[in-house]
Amino acid sequence: MHAKPKGVVLGPKDPTVQPSAAPAPKPAAERNSVHNLRLRPHAKVLVVGGGINGVGTFRDLALQGVDVALVERGDYCQGASGASSHMIHGGIRYLENGEFRLVRESVVERNRLLRIAPHYVKPLQTTIPIFSTFSGILSAPLRFLTHKQQGKPKERGAFLIKLGLSLYDSFSRDGGSVPRHQFRGHKRALAELPDLRPDVKYAATYFDASVHNPERLTLDVLQDGEKAGQSAPGAAAGQGSSARASNYLSLQSMTSRPNPGTGKGGTVRLRDELTGEEFDFTADVIVNTTGAWVDLTNEAMGTASRFMGGTKGSHIVLDSPELLAACRGREIFFEHTDGRIVLIYPMGDRVLVGTTDVDADMSQDSVCTDEEIDYFFDLVGHVFPKIPVTRNQIVYTFSGVRPLPRHDATQPGFVSRDYRIETRRPAPTGTGAVVLSLVGGKWTTFRALAEHLTNDVLAELGMHRKISTAQLPIGGGAGFPADDAGVQRWLKAHMGRGRDADRTAGLLTRYGTRAEAVIEYLDAGPDRLLHSTRELSVRELEFMAAHEQVGHLVDVLIRRTSLAFRGLVTGELLNEVAEVMSGPLQWDAAARSAEISHAQEVLQRLHRVETHSLVA
Incomplete structure (x- = not known):
């Protein structure tokens, strides 16, 4: 892996891009997610930041038929979105701060x-x-x-x-x-x-709500957006998806140089954090949803701000x-x-x-x-x-x-959890992209926040909302069984090919009703459970590699499954998952060993998880 270039300040300080821990560049062919952006290096809107608020905005814009792209320097839901208390709640304690609207x-x-x-x-x-x-x-x-x-x-x-x-x-x-x-x-x-x-x-x-799999909910929202882009008029006309997203792709800088075809917008420099390769991308509107790093992102784009605290x-x-x-x-x-x-x-x-x-x-x-x-x-x-x-x-x-707003002398517990949107437009006589910066935001309100951001972007583009997301099921929530009896019927209908009730229930828990597509993939070829865990199989890992933008071994352990969260990562598991993923992700022996060492380092340093593995 190339060391982080001087001047790169975007996104959370991410162990997967630190030179001391990250694997060497992969010899694999270019990732599809990056290829789709390089193939058509322009979008009406570029969302920077792949936490739940950025991904929610990406989905909403795609549903409105907007040509939108999203880039995330690390993995999706890796920053604050993946470090929440796993609650979906109204925030009863915010009442004493007077935040009644929120x-x-x-x-x-x-x-x-x-x-x-x-x-x-x-x-x-x-x-x-x-x-x-x-x-x-x-x-x-x-x-x-x-x-x-x-x-x-x-x-x-x-x-x-x-x-x-x-x-x-x-x-x-x-x-x-x-x-x-x-x-x-x-x-x-x-x-x-x-x-x-x-x-x-x-x-x-009293009752609030919980979200035990925030990372997978974020992936569901993202995939909803990608699916909407594939069915847009431009995609149907052979112009490619109008909603494209890539993790491990960082924004390095921005200039006011417009799109040469339209004479509008600005140009950003993007860097593939897995290969070190860079390319230019143009957009009319840039939405900065990098959370606590919003100011650093704006600084990299040449528009310093002091919004965050x-x-x-x-x-x-x-x-x-x-x-x-x-x-x-x-x-x-x-x-x-x-x-x-x-x-x-x-x-x-x-x-x-x-x-x-x-x-x-x-x-x-x-x-x-x-x-x-x-x-x-x-x-x-x-x-x-x-x-x-x-x-x-x-x-x-x-x-x-x-991602709280700057609060100066206000004590942390009293800082507003509400959000606002800051807009910067280029000078009337100049060129460049309109930049919308999200200040604040919390998990529970991501859909409403995304709706607000999308409406502001639509106004900038002179467009109108086509569809509301208020009643639209998210991903595997569509058709999800309404009660325990419904769950049992679903499990009975989807067991087979050596897949027992526990394994089938695990798939329903992990994917919701999208498990049907996973099961179809599992049943399309020979499969076996891993030796190190009964919660994963060889073909399920291959499905993740093909459909869920896995960039590193540690992505599987922390964000595609809850194995790390529950303390179930062992040295045997590290070796076995790395071996299986080596095929679809084209890791050679050196890259596989580097991925195992990298996963061990991330788990120990950031999560106090000790694993012992003989790295091949």
Whole structure:
């Protein structure tokens, strides 16, 4: 792999493009995703950034028939989008910041995603343990007015939480699909959650939603956009897809040189991070959705800005049967002693604990520190004092930088989670691309945000919206079984060729109803499960290589599957997956060894996952 050229500042600081860890350039033929952009190096709109907001905007624009391209320097959903708390929520705690518009929109979008993405977005029962009745009543108005914590935090008592939950429920009146909140007294609280602190006074329970596979949901949204581009009028006329996207393709610089055919727009220099090759690409409008790196992206394009002030949030994943049992299938969502709202969240047979909220050092990789781990253990002890947790139970850690607006003296916990769009146009007498920069944005509102961004882009292009995404199913959510009985019918209909119920259920979980296309691919040739895991087969890995833009071995472990997240990566798995992927990705022996070493380094340095493998 070529070292990162001087002056390249786009995207998250990504271990897959660092010279100390990345494999050498592949001898393989040019990737299809890059080839499609080089073949026709112009688009009306270029989206820079492949997190959920960029990908959502790409999809919406493609559905409107816009000629759109997307580039992402690392892998899709690799930055903040892949480092979230895996929640789709209205943001009840934003109420005390006065962000009523955002909370209302978030609740509406939460309810909508439960309908249009049911394969990944599920209802999440959430309980708040409460240890006082009236605490915080006097300090809450001051926090609301100043957005600052004055002195030692005053614990939010039952009165404030009841008020907030009542308001929260009111936002779900139109189209709400989750139950209203409930309050339990001391005895009922301990009856439902007996491992809670014995001095708990109340337990407030309400519903939000979870997304256990944010990376795969992002891929679904992306593929929806690509599919829309293939059916556009230009594609039908033999002009190629009007929606093209590539990961591992970074924006290096921009000039005002217009498209020679139209005399409009500007020119950007793109670099293939897997081969080091560069080429020019022109666009009339550029949408900057690079999250916390928006300012650095604008700087690379020669239009410096000071919009961003992201904060770091870390999480740990625990293999703790005792803690898992204590949660009783619920997220425990509460205020820690420092006033920070934190969570303990069961995910399958693992428990997610998070999150911190500290100012980020953008010159450093975002990693979970020892101090943050101590904080997480302390917060577990705050509500479950009799349940021991140790570092030996940590199977995975992750950390990301939230794309928050610049906040100067405002404390991180009070920084707005809302979003805005900044527009820069070329001088009336000059040329160049219009640049729209997204400031802020959160997972829950990605569809609404993408709609807003798309409407702004359409206005710049003099076009009108053709279709709304509000009721449009996402990817494998189309036709997804509505209940357990429906799931069982689907599984029975799709078992076969040695594929049992567990394996078939795993495919439905990973792909939603898009599993039908995967199963068709699996059944088209001889296949076998891997020796190192029963969750993957040879032909499924080949399907990922052919259809999901896998660039590195580590992409499979972290973002195409949840194997790393659940602590299931072994040296044997690394070797076996690398061997299978070597064929379709044309890795020779040296490249395969480099990919294994690279995956080990990324997992250890960024996620505290140790693997031991004899690299061939």
